[in-house]
Amino acid sequence: MSRFPRWWFRATVLVPAAITVAGLAIQAGGIERAVAAAVRQSVPAGDITVDGRDVTIRGVPAEQVAAVKRDAEAAQGVRVVSVVDPRMPPMRITGTPAGVTVTGSTHQQAWRERFVRALSARTHGRKLVDQTTTVTGTDFPLTTSAAEVVVSLLSQLPDTVSVDVAANKVIVTGSIPDDNRRRSVVGLFKRLFGESVVTDKTTT
Structure with missing residues (x-):
């Protein structure tokens, strides 16, 4: 025992x-x-x-x-x-003679409003059409400063040009009648984002 x-x-x-x-x-x-x-x-x-x-x-x-x-x-x-990096769905910025349309999503309403406000100040008097949304866990694939430059460039063109951004890829589309101006526009985006990142799908 x-x-x-x-x-x-x-x-x-x-x-x-x-x-x-x-x-x-x-x-x-x-x-x-x-x-x-x-x-x-x-x-x-x-x-x-x-x-x-x-x-x-x-x-x-x-x-x-x-x-x-x-x-x-x-x-x-x-x-x-x-x-943790937010998910970055594709976004598009389209400039037309009438205005600039922006699509995409971000995590908080306050972020979205701040982003849209910054872009609205760079449209050179054209109307900004805000089609962005608030989606938890997401963010725009462009920084605010880069998006401001894109909006500023597009809002000065007499042609309709779109910039699509997704997964480290930027696609520029649109019909630009003057070939010299087309090359100049695409060149501006290549200098902004890097030549290897930009895909040129514009036409004359």
Whole structure:
């Protein structure tokens, strides 16, 4: 027969172990809350998830991902930071003599309104037709500054020209009667995005 009853094992081994596990869980929760608070001070926008000292951030505009990652990494107590890139559905910007039409989607209504406002200021008096939408987890594949340049260029053309952007590819389409002007327009987009990125489907 065992010298000690079974309750002795539970009292001397299992109970302290359970207390230790509970203490570690409480301590881990406190660390996660402290890390989350430190990151939130540096990164006011986005959805923050903390696992121990590792941080995952979602819901950040594509053009701010690098800056957000840098700021979060500098927060106290952080070990590793991952920023989830938003999905980037195709978008199109079409310029006509009457106006400029923009399609595409982004994650938040406020982002969309800010983007459209910026483009509206670059239409050279032509009407901006906003066909963008708000879709969770998405963002425009063009930065605001690049989209502003596209709108500014298209709104100065007497012809109808479209710029489609998707998956690191820019396709320029439209009929431009003057061949010299057509080459000039396409050349502008190649300088903006890079020759290897732009596909010229314009005609004369």
